[in-house]
Each structure stands twice: as structure tokens, then as C-alpha cells.
Amino acid sequence: MGLIGEFSYSASAVGCSYRAAVRSCLVSIRVIVMDIATIVGFVGAFAFIGYAIYTGAGLPAYIDPGSLMIVVGGSIMVVMLRCSLEEFLNAIKVAGKTFKNPLEKPQELITQLGEYATIARKDGMIALEGQEISNPFLSKAIGMLVDGSEADLIKKTLDKDIELMKLRHKQGAGIFSAWGEIAPAMGMIGTLIGLVAMLGNMSDPKSIGPAMSIALLTTLYGAILANVICIPISQKLVNQSELEAANAELIIEGALFIQSGGNPRVLTDYLASFVPPKFRAELLEAQ
Amino acid sequence: MGLIGEFSYSASAVGCSYRAAVRSCLVSIRVIVMDIATIVGFVGAFAFIGYAIYTGAGLPAYIDPGSLMIVVGGSIMVVMLRCSLEEFLNAIKVAGKTFKNPLEKPQELITQLGEYATIARKDGMIALEGQEISNPFLSKAIGMLVDGSEADLIKKTLDKDIELMKLRHKQGAGIFSAWGEIAPAMGMIGTLIGLVAMLGNMSDPKSIGPAMSIALLTTLYGAILANVICIPISQKLVNQSELEAANAELIIEGALFIQSGGNPRVLTDYLASFVPPKFRAELLEAQ
Amino acid sequence: MGLIGEFSYSASAVGCSYRAAVRSCLVSIRVIVMDIATIVGFVGAFAFIGYAIYTGAGLPAYIDPGSLMIVVGGSIMVVMLRCSLEEFLNAIKVAGKTFKNPLEKPQELITQLGEYATIARKDGMIALEGQEISNPFLSKAIGMLVDGSEADLIKKTLDKDIELMKLRHKQGAGIFSAWGEIAPAMGMIGTLIGLVAMLGNMSDPKSIGPAMSIALLTTLYGAILANVICIPISQKLVNQSELEAANAELIIEGALFIQSGGNPRVLTDYLASFVPPKFRAELLEAQ
């Protein structure tokens, strides 16, 4: 593998820039695709619910500001009580970032790391300076390589960063999960308040139906808030955190390999074992 | 055990081809049997539910496209929101594959490994080339033996493959399990929407029953989707993953043994301790 | 402790046969007692439920073949879908065996092991041949001693057997536990089907009560099937598995001790620390 010599490296370095262009283009497409998947999920879920509402009794029958207030406002208050305003806002920020910045696929990171390894081997670590790197973790790792940091320090610093990142995601997921538990409870409290009012005053039988209809709205709001918003976001954050940590592990392995001055092809072969077989074949072909 | 000499090996190699034919025949039967069990499960469950529906109010009374849409469509949208379209399609593919390709029983793998060990010992690893092997993991292991890979590399490569396979199955099971949680929630949301509509307009008492009947349909759909489809599939994937991993461990042990050039009978004796006593006796008799 | 000499051994060997007779007698009684406890549990639970049914509306009002079919048949189908017919039948067999063969108490096993140690020390391992041993695990261990197996092989073989036994019990318990989850779900599905039928056709107000009465039967069946049959059996299997594994550990310790030719009294003293204080005193007195 190391037999192809210096010439092929420069060729591959040329190939790099072409492949990099194609890739960055693919990345943009994928970003949009991923956003579409997320948006389709949200829009689709609400479209189906909206259709059911439309064919039910029409939207106005399902809108009650007071009911909305007790479920949304009340559940946010209880979540704040549990975790402080700062953590709550942080969780929303983490969630927003997760939906905006889709993760790189591991095979893209491997290709990128392979290219940097090629550059570093040919022109030295210093040649990595000025690369435009979208992944902040990879950017930091390459920055440490450019600074000439020791392998030990690179590993320790990046490991600590992974740990803190996981903690941040876990807290964010925990807050959405707590919200997803409190929202239906608030819905039930609202319905009970409505039922108590309705049952206490049944002099006009005609008013019973509409009163109960409104009482049920808080349960409906609570179920939608929990099941269509809070719980899926919480689970998505847990998922993303695992994938992001796996990517970060990959980057650490790659950075340490580059720091040790190893052969780029060996690196690609090694990292290829981290991805499923079908992508592994692609990676090895692309070499 | 190693005293029977070279002659018995060729005899056993001849016996092999006969036994192999019988076995491949038995495998086909078992595949059909297993498919039948799975199909009986699905068909039977829906037959019982269908009978209840038929004796209830007849099928038409239980079909409502709008209700079906909010439960099936809405729950798929929420699952997508949680995991991206790609993972969702992957989960369905994993589930489909699981139902189509039943697992080999460990005792069949042991017999097969014993035969390959006999061939390898008699004619060298290279003689294993061209064997038709249905289990892809065993096929890969034998391929590495034919290529003359080192024991270390075989173990490392196959271990990584087991790990990735487990992860893939876990993700698939996780998605069906999430679907099984969201489906009844969507059913409840649909029923609440129907109840709110019904209660808000009770001027015609005759319409109350049918309206509530339709409102309950989404709850019914959610319960069926979750309990008869999503949750059993999720549990089956978890089960299969454990069995497949156990088979893979067995194959690794066997491949490493063949690589070390050990006696086929010792291999069968050793691997026999991985299966329950009753199959162990069969295996040792069959030798 | 080892000071009493050879004479006492033969005396104790004589005493053995008497004690063995008494013990085997006590075992039979205990088997019956235990069966009685189990039978009392089942019969009693159904007697209380039957009494409630009798004082309710009489048995005929609670029997509806269609409802029984969807709950029992439907839930079995879904369990089969999850685990294949073979595993399902296996689980029922494991459960049956558990109820038929009550476990030995640890103190009985210790006494038995003490006797075998005495025999082995006096007349050699070979003298253990032909002992009638009801516990199959102990029987296998003593068989290996008679065969003159090495300590290492005894330990390895029996450890693997414990592992496989635990796995079998875990699978059995898992299937009953899954059945206990699906049965109430099937009951709810049946009730929903009945409610939809009833609500869709309320022209005859007199039929509403009886229709709903029948609709509720599936929920009742599901609750009884889950709570009186499936879940208790699942928990009993988990319990039994733990106790059986503890007994097996005890037997392994004892067999290894006998294999090493140690003093029977030291063995009893050592194993006595595995049982609660009150039985410990009995064991040491009985010596």
C-alpha cells in the first residue's frame, strides 16, 4: 500500500481538490435533504393532525387560548422550576442547532482525514493551516496539529470536549423529556378543572357537550405537545449525540494518526473498519 | 480422537457431501417452516381480529380512511422526525431481511465448520475455495481463511462486523419500538379530535353514537398497529440479533480453530458445548 | 474436625442410608406440599374469581367464545410472531417442568454432598457409581467424578451448563412476560371492536347494555390471562432460575471438593455458610 510512491500523492492531492468540490456540493444537497426529512416530519405530522381537525369540526372549534395557556405556559413553568431558565434556554438552543447543522457522515470525515493526512505527509503539518473545515471538532483537531501539539495533549483535550458535549446533549434531551412528561399532566389538570366546572353546574343540559368539548382540549394539546414535539426532539438529541460522539472518536483516531506521520492509505483502510460494509467498499474504491 | 487416521477423513469427506445434501434439504424445509410460523403469527392475529370485526359490525364499519391516515401517516411522520428518512427505510429493510432469511441453527453451523475443518486439514485452506456458503458471515470467514489471513486479523475484522451488525439491529429495533409508542398516542390524539367535534355539536342525539364510534377507530388502529405489528417486530429484531451474534461468535471460534490447523473432531467436541445438551448428543453421534 | 477417625466414617455411612431414606421420604412430602402451594394458588385465585362471577351474573354471562378466541388465540399468535413456534412450545415445556419438579433445598444438597464425600473418601470415587440421584445436575457432576474427570473440565462443563440453563429459563420467562403484555392489549382491541359496533348502531337502546357487557368481556379475559397466569408464571420462572443456579453453584463447589479428596466435615462446614443461619445450625447439628 505504501509502494505507490510520492508521485501518486501529488496526483491524489490534485484529485483531492476536485473530489473536495464534488463533496462539498454533495454535502449541501444532503443538508437540504436532511432538513427536508425533518421538515417533512414536522409539517407532515401537523398536516395529518390538521386534516383530522378540519374534517372534525374545523379549526376554530379546536382553538382555545386559555387551554393553550395552561398546557404550554404551565408546562414551561414547571420545567423551569426543575432546571432554571438558563438550562431551559440552552436546551432549546441545542435542539435548534441539532436541526440546523446535520452531521457529516463518517465516510465523508474519513475521506477528509485521508486528504489531510496526504497533505500533512507531503508538505508537513503547517500545510494544513487555512483549510476550510466546517466540522468544529475536526477544525479544532487540525488546529492542534498545525500548532504542533503532542499526541497526549490532543487526545486529552478532545476527549474532555467529547465528554462535555455529551453532557450538554444529555441535559438538553433530559429537559425535553421532562417537558414531554409534564405536558400531558398539565393537559389532564386542565381537563379536570373543566370537568369540575361543568359537573358543578349542569342546570342547562345543552351546555354540557360544549363545556366538555372545551375541557378535553387541554388533554389534546398536552398529547400533541408531548408526542409530536417534546419526545421526538428528546429522542433525536439522544440519537444525534451518539452519532456525533462516534464521529468525534473517528476524528481523534485520524488526528492522532496524522500526528504520527503515518501513510494516508493505511489510515483510510483503518478507519474504513468503523463504517458499515457497503460504505467501506466505496471508501476503498475511491482511494 | 485423533487416532482414527487419514483414511477416516476421506471417508468422512465423502459422507460430507451426502450429509451436506440432506442438510441443505432440511434447511429449505426449515426455512419454509419458519416462514410458516411467522406467517401464521401475522395471518392468525389478523384472522382473530378480523373475525371479531366480522361478528361485530362488519368490516365497512371499521374502515375510515381519514382515521387510518392520522394514525399510520401521523405516526410515520413523527418517527421520521425522530430519525431521518434513511434510518426509517433502513429499519424496514432490516425487518424485511430478518423475516426472509431465517437463522441457521447453531448445530448446523457446527456440522458445517466440522466439514470445512476436515477439508482444510486434508487438502489445505485453498481447498475451501468455491464452497457455496449461504451464511454471509461464515462465507466471509472462510474467504479470509482461503486468503491466508492471520488469526489476529480474522478475529479483529469479524469482531468489528459483529459490532456493526448489532448496532444496525439495535437501531432497527429502536425505530419499531418508537413507532410502537407513537402509534397509540396518535390514536388517542385522533380520538380526542373526534370527541371534541362530537361534543361541540350534540344537537342531533342520533348522531352521537356513530360519531363516537368513528372517534374510537383511531384508538383501535393505534392499538393494532402498535401491539400486532410494531412491538412484536421490534422484539423479534432484538431476539434475532442475539441469536445472530451467538452464531457469529461460534463461527469466529470455528474459523480460528481451522486457521490453527486443529483436528476436526476436537473442534466439534469443543463447539458442542455451545448448544443445549439434547443437540450436543446429536452432534456427537453424527460424528 | 478430621480427628474422629475412620471408624466414625463407616458409622456415618450407615447412618447415611437411614438418613437418606428419611430424607427421600421428606422430599416426597415436600414435593406434594409444594405442588399443593402452587395448586392452591391457581385453584384459589380462580375460586375467588369464580365466586365473584357466580355472585355477579352467573357463569354463562361471562362466557363468550368469540371474545375468548380473540384474546387467547390472538395473543398466542402475536407471541408466536415474536418468537417462532419452537420457542413458544419450549417456554410452555419449561414452565410445566418448573411446576412439576420442585427444587431441592440447599441444605438437602449439602447433606447429600457430605454423604458422597464420605463414600468417596472411604471407598474411592468409583464407589459413587450407581447412586440414585434425582437432581440431574448433581447426577452429572457425580458421573464426572466417577469417570475420573479433571477438576478443570468438571468446572468448565458444569459452568457452561448453568449458563445454558439460565438462558433457557430467561427465554421462557421472557415469552410469558411478553404474553402478559400482549394479552391485555388484545383485550382492549376486542373491547374497542365491540364498542365501535355498539356505538354505530344504537337504534335499540335496550341492546346497548348487553352489547357493552360483551364488549367488556375481552378486557376481563385479557386481565385474567395476564395477571393470574402469564405474569406470575414469568416471575416464578425468574425466581426458580435464580434458586436453581444457586443450587448448581453449590453442587460445583461440592463436586470440586470431593474431587480434591477433602474431609467431608470440612465440606459441610464450608457449604453451610451458603445457607441462612437457622439451617446452618441444623446442618452442623446433624453432622
Add this chain to the structure above:
Amino acid sequence: MGLIGEFSYSASAVGCSYRAAVRSCLVSIRVIVMDIATIVGFVGAFAFIGYAIYTGAGLPAYIDPGSLMIVVGGSIMVVMLRCSLEEFLNAIKVAGKTFKNPLEKPQELITQLGEYATIARKDGMIALEGQEISNPFLSKAIGMLVDGSEADLIKKTLDKDIELMKLRHKQGAGIFSAWGEIAPAMGMIGTLIGLVAMLGNMSDPKSIGPAMSIALLTTLYGAILANVICIPISQKLVNQSELEAANAELIIEGALFIQSGGNPRVLTDYLASFVPPKFRAELLEAQ
């Protein structure tokens, strides 16, 4: 700390007997106090429920022997089915003992251990004979010291005792926890039986209310049995087991220290780190 010399020891030994008297007095008070807390809990909970019943429809309306039988009797039968009569009676015995014998506080044990260390150092282990020790675990530990047992044997024997004690408590807690799960299920089964009877025969509209009233009684009984009796007792057993194990660890540490002939003051200082700061100060002052 070891500088104060022999004289202070005898003084402290004199002080001991006075302090011991005061302490034993305080213990008795605390026992009563603790019993009062437990009794207040039980009596109070039933008093609040009784008041609600009294202001509801009066006690007679809430007593129905048949309903009581299916919930209490039926749930006991199912628990027995799960665990054998012996374990069930054992669990009740464990629970009774827990409520009768409150635990010593760690600081009391530390003071006691300090006194025994003083006695042992001054007059030898043998002088510890004949001490009246209420804690059976401490009594056993001191007994082993008097017998002159080795440190290793003391540790091994007492560790095994802790393990068996934890197992016994875990089983007891597990049985009450299982009872707490089955009781509401039995309540629901009883209510369903009542509802089916009521709905099947609605010819007399006046009887509907009372029939449903009685049907709901089993649900009420199940909720009370589970939430006011079974679950709190199960949780109390888990709690007590943790505290008792912590006390036993303390006693082992102390006994090993005394066996090694160490300075009593060093012992108190060392063990003081096992209790919360405020008690630590008291302990060090009391020295």
C-alpha cells in the same frame, strides 16, 4: 491521640457505664418514637381515608365481603402462585420484624464499639464476654472476638451474613412489591365482573347506580391495599436493608479494628467519618 495514657482509659471506662445507661434509655425512647412514627403513618393514612368514607356515604356503603374476598384473597393466591407459601410467610415475618425492631443509629454503634475497644484494650478480648448486646450482628462479631477468631475468618463470616441478610430483605421486598402490582389488577378484574353483570341486566334503571357502586369497590380496595400497605412496606424494607447493611459494614470495620488491638480513640475518629457532619461533631465531643 494515643498520648493520654492508661489512666484516662479507666476513667473513660467508668464514664462508659454511665453513658451506656443514658444511651440505653435514649434507645428505648427512640424505639417508642419510631414506632409512633410508623403507627402514626398507618393510623393517620387510614384515618384520612376513614374520614373521607364517613363523609362520603358512611362505612357500611363501603364494606362488601365478596369484593374484599376477591381483592385480598385473590391477590394473596396469585402472590403464592408466584413464590410458594414459605416465601410468602417469610416476607410477612421479615416485614413484622422490621417494624418491631428499629435500627440503631450509626453513632450509637460507634459509641458502643468505642467502649468495647476500650475494654478489650485494657482487659483483653475475654473481658468482652457477657456484654448484653441487643444488635445480633454486633453480638455475633463480639462473640467471634471473644472466641479469638482470626481477622480473615471474622470478615468472611460476617460478609456472608450481610449478603444473606440482603437477599432475605430483597426477597421480602420483592414479594410485597409483587403484591402491590397484583392487588389493583385484582381490583380491576372484580370491577369488570361487576360491570359485565350490571350491563347485562339493565331492565331496572334504579339498580344501575348501586350495582356500579359495588362494582367500583374492588377497584377501591385494590388501590388502598397496594398504595397504603404493600408498596410502602416494600419500599421500607428496601430502605431498612440499606441502612442495616451500612450498620453491619460499620460493625465489621469496628470489630476488625478491635481485633487488631488499636487505640479506641483512633477507632472513634475513623468511624466518625461514616456519619453526617453534625453527628460527627457530637461523637468527637462525647469522647
Add this chain to the structure above:
Amino acid sequence: MGLIGEFSYSASAVGCSYRAAVRSCLVSIRVIVMDIATIVGFVGAFAFIGYAIYTGAGLPAYIDPGSLMIVVGGSIMVVMLRCSLEEFLNAIKVAGKTFKNPLEKPQELITQLGEYATIARKDGMIALEGQEISNPFLSKAIGMLVDGSEADLIKKTLDKDIELMKLRHKQGAGIFSAWGEIAPAMGMIGTLIGLVAMLGNMSDPKSIGPAMSIALLTTLYGAILANVICIPISQKLVNQSELEAANAELIIEGALFIQSGGNPRVLTDYLASFVPPKFRAELLEAQ
């Protein structure tokens, strides 16, 4: 980093006092801010519920002393039954303390530790005496430094304190969590008692509504007590305990560093890796 010399230290010591003043001022503001967040949570949640009650049937319709008694009093009694009066009062005290004393942010502790390290390096440990330290854990650590304790003793003592603190918080959280489980159960028991009374006496149809209205109040009280008070407090205690333990770990690291006489800047650099990137930058700038 250690090159700037002694002069800069005194300068930084001067800067310290200014920064310390600013910081203590910021701390006070933050305390108030945090209290506001907590207070906003409580007040806000009850405001939303109060608004729903006001627009429902007005406050008087929702107040029933008997219902309040069975839910609040009954659930407290059951919690006491589970844990003794002492532990219950302790849990309330722990909760109160948690809400009154907000935690320092790690970056503030790091700055403080950096200042103490500077003082200790310049003027010796003894110069740390008389510092006003609000964090009791930090105060104890600095006190041990002033006393000249060994590193080993500092670590052991403070580790034990963390352990006991975690245990105390866990017990407190466990009691609120148990309360949060029992409160809705008591609410259900109260509602069942009301329903049984109502159904048993339906002679006056006009009284049915109001009777059921009151019966539902206990369910409402139970849901509010559990979801707005007990569960959020339990979760907050778990959260706070984790953060407080993390702070304590930081303090131990810092104290051991100061005890070893290390360079203050190295300390800040080291501890900075314990906080998220954005605070890390601030810390390093502030140096």
C-alpha cells in the same frame, strides 16, 4: 507560564480584591436572578392553573377541605410510613436549602481557587486564614490547607463528605419522588370513595353532577401536588446534587493543587478544561 515572576503575583493579588468585589456583587445578583427563576416557575405554574380555575367555575368551586385532607394528609402519612418522620423532615429541609442557596458556577470557583493559589504561593498556606468563603465545602478544604493537613487526608475526608452529601440528596429526592407517586394514588382513592357514595344514592338526579364534581377534586389535587410540586422538586434535587458533586470534585482538585504548592496559572489552565468552551475562553482571558 511560570515566567512572569513574583511581581505579577502581587499585582494579580491586588487585582484579586477588585475582582473579588465585582464577583461577590455578581454573585448576589445571580442569587436573586436564580431565586426569581425558581419563584417564576412556582408562581407562574400556579398562576396558569389559577387562571384556568378562575375562568372555570371560580376558586370556591375548587376548594373542598375534606378532599384536600385526604390527598395532602393521606399522602404525607403514607410517605412517613415508608421513611420515618425524621427522614421526611430532613427531605423538606434539604429541598428548602436547595432553593435558598443557589450553586456557585464552576468558573467562579476556579477564579476563587486561582486567587487562593496565588495567596498561598506568595504568603504561605497560613495567609489563607480568615478568608470569607461562602461555599462550605470550599471553606472546609481551605481550612484543612490552613491546618497543614496532608494531601491524602484532605482527599479522603472530602471524598467521604461528597459521598455523604450525595446520599443525603438521593434520600431527599427519593422521598419527594415517592410522594409524587402516592399523591395521585390518594387522589384516585378519594375519587373512588366519592363515586361509590354518589352511585349508591342517585335518587336525586340533580345532585349527581355536583357530587361527581367534588369526587373529581381529589384527583385534581393529586395531579397538582405530584406534577407541580413533588416531581419537579425531586428532579431539581437530583440535578443539584450532580452539579454540587461536580463543584466539589473541582474544589478537591484545586485544594490538592494548592497544597502541592503549584503555579496558580497552571491551576487555572488545568481546571478550565472542566468547563464548557465558552467559559474556558473567559477564564483564560481573565487571567
